[in-house]
Amino acid sequence: MIIYTYPVRTAFTDRDLEMIQPEMKIKALEFTQSPAALPFYFILQFIQLLWFAPKTSQYLCFFGGYHSILPVWFGKVFGKKCSIQAGGTDCINMPEIGYGNFRKKWLRKATVYSFKNCSLILPVAQALVKQDYRYDPSISPKQGLLNLIPDLKTPIKVIANGFDTDFWKDLDQKRQPKSFISVATGTSNPARARVKGYDLIEQLAANHPDWSFTLAGDATYTSPNPNVKIIGKQAASQLRELYNSHEFYLQLSTSEGFPNALGEAMACGCVPIGSAVGAIPEIIGSEELILNHKNYLELEKLLLKLTEAKLLIIRQNTRQKIHSIFPFSGRKNKLLEVLKS
Missing domain, CATH: 3.40.50.2000 (Glycogen Phosphorylase B;)
Known part of the structure; x- marks a missing residue:
């Protein structure tokens, strides 16, 4: 045993x-x-x-x-x-x-x-x-x-x-444009929120009130921005639905090993944006989606240069990348x- x-x-x-x-x-x-x-x-x-x-x-x-x-x-x-x-x-x-x-x-x-x-x-x-x-x-x-x-x-x-890509998959549902999701627990602790990159996400939300953000995993986290929705821990089926209704997944961690939620979201067709830490660049596999330095202006520039045509191609490749490189x-x-x- x-x-x-x-x-x-x-x-x-x-x-x-x-x-x-x-x-x-x-x-x-x-x-x-x-x-x-x-x-x-x-x-x-x-x-x-x-x-x-x-x-x-x-x-x-x-x-x-x-x-x-x-x-x-x-x-x-x-x-x-x-x-x-x-x-x-x-x-x-x-x-x-x-x-x-x-x-x-x-x-x-x-x-x-x-x-x-x-x-x-x-x-x-x-x-x-x-x-x-x-x-x-x-x-x-x-x-x-x-x-x-x-x-x-x-x-x-x-x-x-x-990742089980028979479960974590793109359900071909309509996604709200410029919708972003990130998943982390314990973020009501300010230090933990910073580790998970929520400080950058809040800056994005403040400067782009027409964009929508969902932060899942800790219902007691509070945001000063009205376009940020806070929800608690979710079951796997609920997370799958959330991933499928959002356009982007943000993994802007200051430190990370191998984030599960990033791989799940990619398998569900989210466009990943991640920091250059831990296994994140390896999982995402595309330099144009990686934030190399913790710098808000760099993040905004990265996001604004992603055209609709590019996003379509990225979404088509994302699930296949998880399926072929990181199978369960x-x-x-x-x-x-x-x-x-």
């Missing part, structure tokens, strides 16, 4: 369980993101891991951090494999915007211990291994595991996310191969 631990349940973790459960027995153990609750969860997790130890064949963690310390330790003590899927914040040090595990002393220690002592690291993007970050000039360019842990010797294998089966096969080896 695989013990699968993560700090909070997300679309990423649900998708991994969907991939693994039909092939291998797996038990999910959610941890916590609350600092105040850490002592209780360490005790609870220790008891859980000890209880399941006789049946456990290996450990799998999503992200490195506090929740991965004990699975890594149990793996070393009992001689069982422990793999960590690096997802983004666990490979980043951006104190300038309040983001990344490495900006906090004890979380950094937990993350470094986990990555140094696990059996295998499985990042969702090559940029999380090592990157020369240039998007926001106020942030240190040295990001990624090999820059932040120079003596890291643990084997690393990149496995990108994959691709990640599933690679992940299962690692877990079964």
